[in-house]
Amino acid sequence: MPAGPRPTGPKLWLGPAAVLAAAALLATGCSSSGSGTSSTAAAADSSSSAAAPSSSNQLEQDYQHVISQVLPSVVQITAGDSLGSGIVFDDKGDIVTNAHVVGTATTFTVTLANSTKPLDATLVGSYPDSDLAVIKLGSPPSGLKPAAFADSAKVAVGQITLAMGSPLGLSSSVTQGIVSAVGRTVSEPKTTDSPGATIGNMVQTSAAINPGNSGGALVNLSSQVVGINTLTAVDPELNGSAAPGIGFAIPAATVTSIANQLIKDGKVTNSGRAGLGVTVRPYFDANFQPAGAAVVSVVGGGPAASAGLQAGDVINKVNDTAIATPSALTTALASQSPGDKVTVGYLRDGQAKTAEVTLGTL
Numbered sequence: 001m002p003a004g005p006r007p008t009g010p011k012l013w014l015g016p017a018a019v020l021a022a023a024a025l026l027a028t029g030c031s032s033s034g035s036g037t038s039s040t041a042a043a044a045d046s047s048s049s050a051a052a053p054s055s056s057n058q059l060e061q062d063y064q065h066v067i068s069q070v071l072p073s074v075v076q077i078t079a080g081d082s083l084g085s086g087i088v089f090d091d092k093g094d095i096v097t098n099a100h101v102v103g104t105a106t107t108f109t110v111t112l113a114n115s116t117k118p119l120d121a122t123l124v125g126s127y128p129d130s131d132l133a134v135i136k137l138g139s140p141p142s143g144l145k146p147a148a149f150a151d152s153a154k155v156a157v158g159q160i161t162l163a164m165g166s167p168l169g170l171s172s173s174v175t176q177g178i179v180s181a182v183g184r185t186v187s188e189p190k191t192t193d194s195p196g197a198t199i200g201n202m203v204q205t206s207a208a209i210n211p212g213n214s215g216g217a218l219v220n221l222s223s224q225v226v227g228i229n230t231l232t233a234v235d236p237e238l239n240g241s242a243a244p245g246i247g248f249a250i251p252a253a254t255v256t257s258i259a260n261q262l263i264k265d266g267k268v269t270n271s272g273r274a275g276l277g278v279t280v281r282p283y284f285d286a287n288f289q290p291a292g293a294a295v296v297s298v299v300g301g302g303p304a305a306s307a308g309l310q311a312g313d314v315i316n317k318v319n320d321t322a323i324a325t326p327s328a329l330t331t332a333l334a335s336q337s338p339g340d341k342v343t344v345g346y347l348r349d350g351q352a353k354t355a356e357v358t359l360g361t362l
Contacts, residue, residue, distance in 0.1 A: 069223040073147035076166040078109040085165035085216030093140030096259045097215030099133040125262035134262040150224035152253035163207035165216025177207030200334035202248040209247035218249040274336040275362035277302025290324040292316040307355040317345030
């Protein structure tokens with residue numbers, strides 16, 4: 001699945017653009033009232049006679065309840081010259097976000113949803129392979145409201161979702177959609193701040209996700225975070241522009257597992273992701289076309305070694321999936337789990353062979 005530039009957040013110069021956009025809206029509002037005293041009076045009469053909004057819409061009330069419950073847990077993060085979002089993870093000041101939001105920075109400015117006062121934060125740990133990171137407030141204020149995380153196994157297509165964050169620097173913004181699909185495997189683009197992670201089990205949503213939403217919350221109507229907003233798809237026919245209504249969030253189970261390890265140990269010791277136990281490089285055929293992932297080294301006692309794979313072998317298939325590049329191998333493994341058994345096709349001295357491999361942990 002091609003993915004576009006992650007919604008990390010705009011450079012700071014886009015912040016004023018958001019302010020200008022607000023000003024333009026105000027100008028439009030003024031002009032819509034017309035000019036002259038009679039127009040103003042007519043507008044006032046119309047306003048005073050307008051019926052009050054109905055309060056009988058249960059879905060509307062559900063939206064408002066969820067927003068009031070979860071939005072206080074969503075923060076805005078400034079890292080260097082970029083801006084993103086984050087979620088309050090506990091009452092000690094730990095905040096979970098995307099690794100590509102923090103980038104290479106170690107200090108940050110955080111603004112809570114119910115405050116305009118910026119707070120200082122420092123890096124706890126980052127795990128780019130799953131595009132997750134944790135930062136910690138230096139002086140956590142009283143009344144911090146940690147978010148509740150959903151059971152990822154219960155996330156289903158058709159469930160209503162709300163995306164919360166700071167798109168284009170517009171803090172505490174909310175968009176709505178549904179869960180469009182589950183179990184997606186998506187590869188991120190490589191940037192100077194990220195090697196380009198391949199993430200499995202992602203939640204696809206139709207809720208609008210824009211630059212600045214990265215690290216924010218994708219929420220269900222039970223006021224639970226089902227995932228962290230991370231990516232939008234791109235449309236090659238629109239010159240790589242974001243494809244509307246196709247966004248992706250890292251599932252809650254992955255978020256909580258990685259965040260807890262980073263908070264406890266400052267590193268990840270169990271990614272929960274399948275690993276083959278090899279280091280690979282690109283392999284090209286006689287026509288200089290990508291033709292597999294050449295094994296550079298094999299972890300002793302690891303899954304590949306136990307199945308008989310050796311350095312110099314060229315992996316070209318996992319189950320029924322053809323492998324032409326190392327990234328294709330990563331994508332194929334991202335859809336598997338530790339303990340799964342797969343059939344690995346490979347070439348050794350030009351001879352085609354297969355091996356049954358029980359996957360380990362990345």
